Amino acid sequence: MSWYQDNPIMQPLQTLLHQREGSLTRALLQQPAGFGLGQLPQSQLPDATTDMVCGFCSTGCGLKVHLKEGEAIGLSPTTSYPVNLGMACPKGWEALRVLDAPDRATTPLYRADKNGRLEPVDWDAALRLFTGRFRQIQEKHGPHSVAFISTGQMPTEEMALLGAVAKFGMGLRHGDGNTRQCMATAVVAYKEAFGFDAPPYTYADFEESDAMVFVGSNPCIAHPIMWERVMRNRRSPEIIVVDPRGNETTMYATQHLAIQPKTDQTLFYGVARLLIEQGRIDEKFVELSTTGFEEFARFVNDYSLARTASETGLEPNQIERFACTIHEKERVSFWWTMGVNQSHQGVRTAQSIINLALMTGNIGKPGTGANSITGQCNAMGSRLFSNTTNLLGGHDFKNADHRAKIAGILSMDESVIPTENSWSYHEIMEGILKEKIKGLWIICTNTAHSWINQNLAREMLSRLDFLVVQDMYHNTETAQMADLVLPAAGWGEKEGTFINSERRIGRIKKVRRAPGKALADFHIFQLVAEYWGCGEQFRRWSSPEAVFEVLKECSRGMPCDFTGVQNYRWIEEQGGVQWPCPEGMTAPVQERRLFEDGCFYHADGRAKFLFEASRPLTELPNEAYPFILLTGRGSASQWHTQTRTAKSPVLRKLYPERPFIEINPADARALKIAHNAWVTVESRRGRMRAMALVTPAVRQGQVFIAMHYEGTNQLTDAVFDPYSKQPSYKACAVNVKGGAE
Ligand SMILES: Nc1nc2c(c(=O)[nH]1)N[C@H]1C(S)=C(S)[C@@H](COP(=O)(O)OP(=O)(O)OC[C@H]3O[C@@H](n4cnc5c(=O)[nH]c(N)nc54)[C@H](O)[C@@H]3O)O[C@H]1N2
Ligand SMILES: Nc1nc2c(c(=O)[nH]1)N[C@H]1C(S)=C(S)[C@@H](COP(=O)(O)OP(=O)(O)OC[C@H]3O[C@@H](n4cnc5c(=O)[nH]c(N)nc54)[C@H](O)[C@@H]3O)O[C@H]1N2
Ligand code: SF4
Ligand SMILES: [Mo]
Helix, strand or coil: CCHHHHCCCHHHHHHHHHHHCCHHHHHHHHCCCCCCCCCCCCCCCCCCEEEEECCCECCCCEEEEEEECCEEEEEEECCCCCCCCCCCCHHHHCCCHHHHCCCECCCCEECCCCCCCCEECCHHHHHHHHHHHHHHHHHHHCHHHEEEEECCCCCHHHHHHHHHHHHHHCCCCCEEEHHHHCCHHHHHHHHHHHCCCCCCCCCHHHHHCCEEEEECCCHHHHCHHHHHHHHCCCCCCEEEEECCCCCCCHHHCCEEECCCCCCHHHHHHHHHHHHHHCCCCCHHHHHHHEECHHHHHHHHCCCCHHHHHHHHCCCHHHHHHHHHHHHHCCCEEEEECHHHHCCCCHHHHHHHHHHHHHHCCCCCCCCCEEEECCCECCHHHHHHHCCCCCECCCECCCCHHHHHHHHHHHCCCHHHCCCCCCCCHHHHHHHHHCCCCCEEEEECCCHHHHCCCHHHHHHHHHCCCEEEEEECECCCCCHHHCCEEEEECCCCEEEEEEECCCCEEEEEEECCCCCCCCECHHHHHHHHHHHHCCHHHHCCCCCHHHHHHHHHHHHCCCCCCCCCCCCHHHHHHCCCEECCCCCCCCCCCCCCCCCCCCCCCCCCCCEECCCCCCCCCCCCCCCCCCEEEEEECCCCCCCCCCCCHHHCHHHHCCCCCCCEEEECHHHHHHCCCCCCCEEEEECCCCEEEEEEEECCCCCCCEEEEECCCCCHHHHCCCCECCCCCCECCCCEEEEEEECCC
């Protein structure tokens, strides 16, 4: 008899399990390496190649995987894929390598005693503990005291199954994802402005623009293959980069607007006023396709050139030249990423960009658009199908018709669908402090590194009664805090689809066996449903492709309708498929943009001008903390919290192993800090050590540290955009001291 059979919470469950141990549960559990993981798909020839998309960034490059006896031995970029046209960045090239790491999670692990170690348990025990502990918490503290945090890095089918099992099966109300850290601002900005969360562009727009404006975006390292598309532009484009610091992308800029952090909104209002004053407006487009322009024009009157220059720190002539370029160039595209989304006023900043595109008619035509670039490989899938902020398919939990529609498609009772929105990530974390959340299930994200203000974040996690972490690796910062670790298969070890930045659905495939007892997240969710006792509700969700069929139905009639996608094979044959692709669309054009007809998704068919007075930074520098800390990506070879990229010897050679801080030479001189010397960086919340990288790329009074190092979020300040609830990771006050204390 093993130890867990003595555990009191196990006993009723054991009885339950015997009653319900159906054939699916048995099949799932009896596979030595999990359900179907013992074999590779029959359809693949033993020695051949097979195509799939990359599992790191949202560019979604096609990769050709080379197989020997059915198993991947290498890969190269797919030359015919419309996204990357034969190119890949170092992470893509090394994608298989990181699967072989010795610290892969190979068995479930359980910490029986809060102060004890994580010890291996079998799947049966792990699942009983999962259901037993979470049910116990729910019984004591109410059904909503258990929550989940999902991700933008799993296939759509997996995140949908998770969201459905958690909310419709287990009765949880609160679930959010790491996409809150990343895309929430763009989602809200688009929904409010266009009536649906719909990035309008296609990558061909990079090649077809006469001017490209990159705002808070460093595609050279964060989206290297999108940047290759920019490099293929034959129209001698103007490249305007709005970023407080110099980075890899500003090196190619024809205009670098090094603004004061978080003054983008003021800049774009100031530019809007200039364009209006000079009559440089696409009046016809504004009249036929938008609402709210007159109020907007009155509002920006307050943003004179002098005010804009003084608040942004730019010269008036830089602002005038920028406005002039927008007017003179025929096709202008605006691209934004985390420098905009991660802000105390992110939504209104994103909308200030959208306003410029609308008022100049730069939307719906080749080489134009107000274009948010996504981050993770499947952030777009998560935005539509994680069942966290939206009900499956971009529906609304609060809308009774939407609930009825989805319940009908899923053949579930409408009463299982929550009628309220979930708490956001930070509300869930704060809910722990308020003793409202007692159990948390974290899937495919590393909260104890990437969440803002780590000292507080870890305090929150440590107060949980039960923390379950489901990850590919057993030793992530978050897994180290877990009571239960569930070992997951990664990209390359499972099937499903991703949606990339330009709304293109692409396939991933199983070309490797997951190590040990690791299971595809899909199968873990199925098992959770079985053990919870709600497996019956999800019989139709029997495989990723079966779920894809369910999700197609959920998309019917929505802007993201992809009911015309025949099946997985068809996606491949088409070179990926961009939504929308409604039924009847037999051979969609390979690159398509939205709004070509000037019609938006609001009931009146018009886009909205949205605006609000700019607000100052939330934590201003002072004598004790004289620098503004900027954070972001450090190199093309590092991915987030580095659980994956640090496992490739090749990638490791391509970036500095030790944390570094970019500091201006004048500041370094004043503080007597030499290049490559260790310094201590401190905020009101925490401190870290880093090596000084003395460079004029950052302005005086500002410093930059990459997010890939664990110390970075010890410093950041938990401030959020009021509408999107996205954390403002890129602006807090710190001091820097020579010598590492
Ligand atoms: N190699 C690599 N690629 C990645 C990732 C990775 O970890 N590694 N992560 C992926 C993900 S999830 C994401 S979300 C994307 C992120 O992609 P990006 O957003 O392009 O990357 P960041 O470096 O976070 O931020 C971009 C820039 O914003 C600037 N910035 C900071 N504050 C401001 C401001 O107030 N205004 C303006 N205009 N700019 C500001 C920073 O100086 C930085 O250069 O990258 C994706 N691609
Ligand atoms: N200071 C600062 N902080 C930031 C940012 C910033 O710019 N500055 N950027 C923010 C942004 S935009 C983002 S997106 C977040 C990213 O933050 P995280 O999501 O925490 O970063 P990752 O390292 O990608 O974490 C993904 C985890 O999932 C695991 N994993 C990978 N594939 C699978 C799988 O298939 N299944 C399972 N179960 N697990 C898997 C990985 O091992 C890893 O532990 O960080 C945010 N934090
Ligand atoms: S650019 Fe992004 S999708 Fe393409 S290979 Fe690199 S990480 Fe993968
Ligand atoms: Mo992100």
